[in-house]
Amino acid sequence: MLRLEPRAEPSRVMALASPLLALALTVVAGALLFALLGKDPFRGLEMFLVEPLRGGRALGELSIKATPLVLVALGLCVCFRSNVWNIGAEGQFILGSVFASGVALRATPSSGAGLFVLVLLAGMLGGMAWGGLVAWLRDRFNANEILVSLMLVYVAEQILSYLVYGPWKDPHGYNFPQTATFLAPARVPLLLEGSRANFGLPLALLLTGAFWLFLYRTHAGYKLEVGGLAPLAARYAGFSSRSALWTAFLVSGGMAGLAGALEVAGPVAQLTTHVPLGYGFAAIIVAFVGRLNPLGVVFAAVLMSMFYIGGEMSQSRLGLPKSLTGVFQGLLLFALLACDTLITSRFRYASRRPAIPGG
Amino acid sequence: MLRLELVDISKQYPGVRANDGVCLRVEPGQIHAVLGENGAGKSTLMKIIYGVTQPDSGQIRWDGRPVSIGSPVQARALGIAMVFQHFSLFETLSVAENVWLGLASEPSLDAVRDRIRQVTGEYGLELEPERPVHSLSVGERQRVEIVRALLTQPSLLILDEPTSVLTPQAIDKLFVTLRKLAASGCSILYISHKLEEIRALCHHATVLRGGRVTGEVEPSAASNADLSRLMLGGEPPRLERRARAPGEPALELKSLALPRSGLYGTPLVGLDLTVRAGEIVGVAGVSGNGQRELFAALSGEQLRGATGSITLFGEDITRAPPRRRRALGLRLVPEERLGRATVTTLSLSENTLLTRTEAVRRSGFLDRLGLAALTQKLIGHFNVKARGPRATAQSLSGGNLQKFIVGREIDAKPRFLVVAQPTWGVDVGAASQIRAELVRLRDAGCGLLVMSEELDELLELSDFLVVMAGGRLSPRIATADAEAQQLGEWMSGLWPEAPNDGAGAQHAQA
Numbered sequence: 001m002l003r004l005e006p007r008a009e010p011s012r013v014m015a016l017a018s019p020l021l022a023l024a025l026t027v028v029a030g031a032l033l034f035a036l037l038g039k040d041p042f043r044g045l046e047m048f049l050v051e052p053l054r055g056g057r058a059l060g061e062l063s064i065k066a067t068p069l070v071l072v073a074l075g076l077c078v079c080f081r082s083n084v085w086n087i088g089a090e091g092q093f094i095l096g097s098v099f100a101s102g103v104a105l106r107a108t109p110s111s112g113a114g115l116f117v118l119v120l121l122a123g124m125l126g127g128m129a130w131g132g133l134v135a136w137l138r139d140r141f142n143a144n145e146i147l148v149s150l151m152l153v154y155v156a157e158q159i160l161s162y163l164v165y166g167p168w169k170d171p172h173g174y175n176f177p178q179t180a181t182f183l184a185p186a187r188v189p190l191l192l193e194g195s196r197a198n199f200g201l202p203l204a205l206l207l208t209g210a211f212w213l214f215l216y217r218t219h220a221g222y223k224l225e226v227g228g229l230a231p232l233a234a235r236y237a238g239f240s241s242r243s244a245l246w247t248a249f250l251v252s253g254g255m256a257g258l259a260g261a262l263e264v265a266g267p268v269a270q271l272t273t274h275v276p277l278g279y280g281f282a283a284i285i286v287a288f289v290g291r292l293n294p295l296g297v298v299f300a301a302v303l304m305s306m307f308y309i310g311g312e313m314s315q316s317r318l319g320l321p322k323s324l325t326g327v328f329q330g331l332l333l334f335a336l337l338a339c340d341t342l343i344t345s346r347f348r349y350a351s352r353r354p355a356i357p358g359g
Numbered sequence: 360m361l362r363l364e365l366v367d368i369s370k371q372y373p374g375v376r377a378n379d380g381v382c383l384r385v386e387p388g389q390i391h392a393v394l395g396e397n398g399a400g401k402s403t404l405m406k407i408i409y410g411v412t413q414p415d416s417g418q419i420r421w422d423g424r425p426v427s428i429g430s431p432v433q434a435r436a437l438g439i440a441m442v443f444q445h446f447s448l449f450e451t452l453s454v455a456e457n458v459w460l461g462l463a464s465e466p467s468l469d470a471v472r473d474r475i476r477q478v479t480g481e482y483g484l485e486l487e488p489e490r491p492v493h494s495l496s497v498g499e500r501q502r503v504e505i506v507r508a509l510l511t512q513p514s515l516l517i518l519d520e521p522t523s524v525l526t527p528q529a530i531d532k533l534f535v536t537l538r539k540l541a542a543s544g545c546s547i548l549y550i551s552h553k554l555e556e557i558r559a560l561c562h563h564a565t566v567l568r569g570g571r572v573t574g575e576v577e578p579s580a581a582s583n584a585d586l587s588r589l590m591l592g593g594e595p596p597r598l599e600r601r602a603r604a605p606g607e608p609a610l611e612l613k614s615l616a617l618p619r620s621g622l623y624g625t626p627l628v629g630l631d632l633t634v635r636a637g638e639i640v641g642v643a644g645v646s647g648n649g650q651r652e653l654f655a656a657l658s659g660e661q662l663r664g665a666t667g668s669i670t671l672f673g674e675d676i677t678r679a680p681p682r683r684r685r686a687l688g689l690r691l692v693p694e695e696r697l698g699r700a701t702v703t704t705l706s707l708s709e710n711t712l713l714t715r716t717e718a719v720r721r722s723g724f725l726d727r728l729g730l731a732a733l734t735q736k737l738i739g740h741f742n743v744k745a746r747g748p749r750a751t752a753q754s755l756s757g758g759n760l761q762k763f764i765v766g767r768e769i770d771a772k773p774r775f776l777v778v779a780q781p782t783w784g785v786d787v788g789a790a791s792q793i794r795a796e797l798v799r800l801r802d803a804g805c806g807l808l809v810m811s812e813e814l815d816e817l818l819e820l821s822d823f824l825v826v827m828a829g830g831r832l833s834p835r836i837a838t839a840d841a842e843a844q845q846l847g848e849w850m851s852g853l854w855p856e857a858p859n860d861g862a863g864a865q866h867a868q869a
Contacts, residue, residue: 007373010751217727219719222712225705232699235660236691237713238681 004345014343019289019296021342022335023303029331039318047318048310048328058309060195064267065305066298067200068093068259072283073290073297074211075255081215081292083228084248088134088149089256090280091156092127096257097264098160099126101179101271104186104264105168111185116199119186120261127257128250130156135249139242145249157276164271178272188266200262205298207255212294224248256280285333304329360423362387362546363408363515368417370403377403378414379570385515390537390547392557392578395567396590396786398756401550404567405517408548409441410434440508441517446500448492455488458507471510478509482536497645498529505536516540517548522556526645527814527847534560552590552787554583555815566590591787600798606636607672609775609806610657612832615668615677617652617661625649625830627656632825632832634806636774639797640835641821642810644850649830650779650810651694657777657808658691659684671775685714688774692765694783694810700764701752708734708748711767741766742792758789765793769800776800779810794820814846828852 034044100123290296311325655661718730734748782790
């Protein structure tokens, strides 16, 4: 009989192997799914696992999707590790794109080439303001940060709509709800000709390193972690839960805002109602699949982006619904949670029942 | 015929052999002590008897018949009942409702009330079925658990460290009940590491050490030294203490009052106390009488006291955050080792960082090598059995973790140390080591405030005693003048009101 029994201590090997095992299970389940749908499983998996990585152009597209996911998820790592539940990164992302657009629309053809830096800083400021609002409501009125941060997403959407339908609407835009296209000085420079990959990619990698150092090598990161793992221990040690709350919301808001700014000043190049694509929500999964570790987040973001692109390609090339993306993302998260059991427990064959005669 | 017989019971857990060929023979109507340090395998053995876990090998015989006890339900069906150390009661329900919830069959609530009255009358347990549990003292709560067990008419009752939360008077009452129960034919398995109690109550004792039976004795015929030799394999060193002239006042409480926090918290009422440098003041009393609130007010976890009500070396610290208090030399060891004094899933190194900042560079980055070295030093110096600085806090036994925590605070060279339950759930060897460290600290001129539920420990450690009851502090008396009987009365809140401060009250007592 196969039995699950607790390990004496968590396994370091399984902590690393669990995500790989989860990926393998996802692939197997995905192959089964394609077979049941009457498609060639290999062709189907190719859409998800190979095509998104094939060639420079595909990699560029991948970076466009993965960069905002990494940035938002890095901020969320700080939040979730300190037990602060910001699930409204989407709203902070929107406010970031709005603030960034506010600066970008002021650009003239004669603006300096460094204007895009200001655009990005404005985006961060917008995200921080939106996140800080949640922190303030929590701190001052003890409002539930989960609800408030989520609700503010919808407020942010209304602000965005008001601006693009109203004062910021492009006068030459045939009445579409969008701003004018940003001028070159306000836009994030591309890395290579012929690819859409831009300056956001190295920035995200740089910030990944910075966040890793902050979380694992500084006293401030340690304090946040203690606050998240054991609030009573943090109180005993004298680590302020207020400062943890503010840090978490300002950092995660700023990162979501930066991602929003990179989105409007990068591939989209204007503010439209289609800017929010759900990166703020998807990043929650990315943060957890990446085990709230900045390095893990990069891998998780790449994987999630592959699933996005794979879903779109299954739709265009195999005639399957795009919602396959959600199925794959769900499978991965589910398998990972299941495999994580093996970090603290292990399977053992119990050959026989204990040798006690029945009574 | 034997009521219960265990033959060669063995149980292996990952990394530890909890029981190794254990034999136990319990006669009908016998009060049988199972004696051993923490980690000796007592709890595992009881879990096996109560069907919570199954042995890897060995045989259980009940009334002479071999049985396999697969679950607590089966154990209860055989007539085995257990009262756990930690109660499982709903605070908002009445006594009768709590008992009712735990019954397998479904009699009416009225019938349950009647049976509670009947059982409490029979065994001299004072308990009112209508009272809500939150209004009961800890001793009364334990009676609810015992009544719940007795309603199943057990022929074997297991009690796990039942006296750890009781006042001396409540212990006497419990013993009367247990003797009556045994006289009626019910066997009792009494788990404890308190030698005096076992010698006073039990007919027979089986002693465990490291998962093996090291001896079976008649406790009334054995001395404490005999028992602890069997338990420890040696005698604990005597605590040596020198007479010492008291120093300057270190910690002073002046009419410290705190409103009730939470539904079941205890408000603190006008606490006055002076602890001088170089002396140990013990706070006796049953837990839940304000010790938790007093600790939080001293640690800075609770900052609501009126300014001027807590001073440390002359500085008002009532509103000072924990960092400031540490800078003044105040160090604290809380009661909860896991989750408060340490973070369970973090390594010992990371737990060192909780209250120590030597390894934090000015830049805010961590000096990881320095941190590991400091942790290694604590492990070595305080004789902590751990794999190293990277072992998680939860991987240590209670005693070793406590040695680590006490070591972490003592190594910071405190000028004043507050310790809550220094040896709660700690084995005898580690406990005597911790007590020796505390006395050494006192001899070095540090002031200590020790809160403990174990009166014996306070009598051994303290220079002066105060008793905490109902959120108030009794006058302070010299330990040499204290008597257990009198302290027991004080624990119920009955002490002569003193018009003066602690020193005057001391005279009133003498």
